[in-house]
Amino acid sequence: MKNWIILAAATLLLATVALSGNNYLLRLATIMCMYAALAQSWNFIGGMAGYPSFATAAFFGLGAYASGVLQTHGVPMIAAWGLAGLVALAFAAFIGGAILHLRGHYFAIASLIIAEMLREIVNTTPDLTGGGMGLNLPILRISVGAQAQFFFIAMLLLAALTTAAAIIVQNSKLGFGLRCIQQNEDAANILGVNTYGYKTAAFVLSAVFAGIAGAIYASWVNYIEPPDVFDILLAVKPLVMVLLGGIGTVFGPAIGAVILLTFEEVVWRNFLTIHAAALGVIIILLVLFLPNGLLSLIREHLAKRGAAK
Amino acid sequence: MINLQILANGLVLGGLYACIAVGFSLVWGVLNVINILHGTFIVLGSYVAFFAYNYGGIHPFVAVILAGGVLYVAGYALQRGLINRVIVAPVLITLTLTFGLDLVLNNAMLVAFTADYRKINLTNPLGSIEIGPIFLPGDRVAAMALALLLTVLLYWLLRNTRIGRAIVAVRMDREAATLMGVEVNHVNAVTFGIGALMAGAAGALLSIVYPISPLNSSLFLGKAFVVCVLGGLGSVPGAMVGGLVLGIIESFGAFWFGPEHAVTISFALLLLLLFVRPSGLLGKKGYE
Numbered sequence: 181m182k183n184w185i186i187l188a189a190a191t192l193l194l195a196t197v198a199l200s201g202n203n204y205l206l207r208l209a210t211i212m213c214m215y216a217a218l219a220q221s222w223n224f225i226g227g228m229a230g231y232p233s234f235a236t237a238a239f240f241g242l243g244a245y246a247s248g249v250l251q252t253h254g255v256p257m258i259a260a261w262g263l264a265g266l267v268a269l270a271f272a273a274f275i276g277g278a279i280l281h282l283r284g285h286y287f288a289i290a291s292l293i294i295a296e297m298l299r300e301i302v303n304t305t306p307d308l309t310g311g312g313m314g315l316n317l318p319i320l321r322i323s324v325g326a327q328a329q330f331f332f333i334a335m336l337l338l339a340a341l342t343t344a345a346a347i348i349v350q351n352s353k354l355g356f357g358l359r360c361i362q363q364n365e366d367a368a369n370i371l372g373v374n375t376y377g378y379k380t381a382a383f384v385l386s387a388v389f390a391g392i393a394g395a396i397y398a399s400w401v402n403y404i405e406p407p408d409v410f411d412i413l414l415a416v417k418p419l420v421m422v423l424l425g426g427i428g429t430v431f432g433p434a435i436g437a438v439i440l441l442t443f444e445e446v447v448w449r450n451f452l453t454i455h456a457a458a459l460g461v462i463i464i465l466l467v468l469f470l471p472n473g474l475l476s477l478i479r480e481h482l483a484k485r486g487a488a489k
Numbered sequence: 490m491i492n493l494q495i496l497a498n499g500l501v502l503g504g505l506y507a508c509i510a511v512g513f514s515l516v517w518g519v520l521n522v523i524n525i526l527h528g529t530f531i532v533l534g535s536y537v538a539f540f541a542y543n544y545g546g547i548h549p550f551v552a553v554i555l556a557g558g559v560l561y562v563a564g565y566a567l568q569r570g571l572i573n574r575v576i577v578a579p580v581l582i583t584l585t586l587t588f589g590l591d592l593v594l595n596n597a598m599l600v601a602f603t604a605d606y607r608k609i610n611l612t613n614p615l616g617s618i619e620i621g622p623i624f625l626p627g628d629r630v631a632a633m634a635l636a637l638l639l640t641v642l643l644y645w646l647l648r649n650t651r652i653g654r655a656i657v658a659v660r661m662d663r664e665a666a667t668l669m670g671v672e673v674n675h676v677n678a679v680t681f682g683i684g685a686l687m688a689g690a691a692g693a694l695l696s697i698v699y700p701i702s703p704l705n706s707s708l709f710l711g712k713a714f715v716v717c718v719l720g721g722l723g724s725v726p727g728a729m730v731g732g733l734v735l736g737i738i739e740s741f742g743a744f745w746f747g748p749e750h751a752v753t754i755s756f757a758l759l760l761l762l763l764f765v766r767p768s769g770l771l772g773k774k775g776y777e
Contacts, residue, residue, distance in 0.1 A: 232584065278764045279764070285580055286763060292714070297756040297757060300753040304753060419581070457593045460592030463588065464589040464593070467582055471575075
């Protein structure tokens with residue numbers, strides 16, 4: 181119950197940003213919501229089930245292209261977003277069947293390769309997807325300010341929806357099963373947890389929202405190309421955000437997204453040429469010194485204070 | 490006849506792929522680390538060869554030694570100083586760490602060398618070799634021969650030297666090796682150093698075949714992935730077979746389906762192989 185109240189309050193509070201009328205702020209907030217949704221989606225398979233998935237970029241790009249291609253064939257925008265989510269879902273169910281029996285490094289590599297493969301497929305089918313030339317999407321015929329507000333609200337709702345799904349899963353049998361898999365898959369299997377079904381469910385959940393995020397992104401920027409939407413950083417950044425915020429928690433991923441992007445924005449503005457290196461340094465420091473995330477610091481602090489009393 | 494030519498092209502390519510992947514495979518097998526830095530190490534080796542040739546007049550085949558040496562020291566230090574701290578952590582952590590390191594190193598290369606593609610233009614190229622109906626560029630064949638020689642040398646080193654046998658021991662059973670008095674931290678760092686050395690050497694050899702740019706690192710890394718999974722993990726013969734197989738498949742694939750599909754084919758093959766035989770063509774089951 182507490183989680184639901186926090187979610188509702190945070191969503192309402194953030195929605196007021198739309199009223200500010202500051203397009204720079206809106207753009208930043210839209211990106212934050214997008215990454216919050218991506219980080220939340222990764223958390224299903226990576227955090228709860230403990231499978232090192234790098235497939236987020238694949239789902240994101242697939243969603244973007246599915247929606248883009250559908251829209252150029254006359255499907256209305258919102259319907260195309262939903263359908264893109266379904267495409268990502270079907271794709272994840274199919275590919276999950278092939279790679280979810282792998283563990284550890286093999287799973288990581290297989291999931292990493294999926295985005296590369298989709299990218300190559302898009303590159304080599306120019307008739308459908310525009311290939312390396314990219315794909316133009318229909319432009320929304322409303323004012324620039326209204327567009328900014330519209331896409332911000334869309335991304336915010338998606339982030340909220342993904343978080344809601346995380347809350348539901350966390351408290352359900354599925355979430356319990358996933359945590360069992362994360363701790364000891366073989367034991368979970370022996371005790372009667374349908375590990376294969378649960379893993380596939382987590383993988384599919386991580387695909388749907390990432391696919392919709394890609395679809396909304398595509399409509400937002402109007403133009404997509406393979407290196408942009410299949411960028412490996414789209415798979416790595418959400419993962420870093422989850423590590424930053426706290427792996428396997430409900431709000432950690434979203435908090436991590438806000439922190440990382442705020443930092444990135446500051447670096448990006450001031451040191452453009454080394455922003456990739458700055459991100460690298462954060463990752464290194466995070467992995468070496470704070471593998472349980474920033475929230476763990478606060479929790480430890482609270483625990484210590486509790487013990488002192 | 491054309492098939493023979495394609496086969497020969499594939500073998501030449503495959504020899505270089507084997508050299509690209511063998512260091513990556515060793516690090517993965519022994520340290521249980523997916524080293525995202527590997528592609529960047531290769532590019533760094535290419536730059537060493539480029540500058541050695543343009544400013545010192547050193548032929549890339551000689552610069553192999555220099556590139557290997559520089560990268561060995563860098564790899565050893567990086568492992569000992571940073572990666573060793575999380576060596577027992579789960580995959581996600583070590584992989585993310587090497588990814589972070591890669592971002593830093595690749596960005597540093599972009600700033601230092603810019604993203605421009607550079608090329609070594611040899612003043613006296615070896616010309617082309619003609620065997621019956623097959624034509625091959627001499628420099629490429631020499632590079633492939635050197636690449637295979639280095640790979641065989643590594644194989645010999647692992648079998649017959651003290652440190653090599655220690656590496657194999659750690660690969661087989663880390664705890665038992667520790668109990669037998671193997672200094673695991675040192676072995677880890679040496680292994681990572683050798684991985685970097687092979688990457689640097691491969692980079693120096695590739696510098697006469699491919700254009701050089703920091704942007705190429707992910708391309709090489711992708712090849713290393715595929716070769717490793719194809720051949721089976723952590724074994725030198727596996728990387729060699731995987732490299733040659735990939736080279737042949739890519740060159741036939743490019744001929745049959747068009748060169749733009751070569752990469753798709755190799756990745757599709759990788760996924761298929763992971764599905765039916767995750768331990769690779771030469772891999773042993775349960776030894777991963």
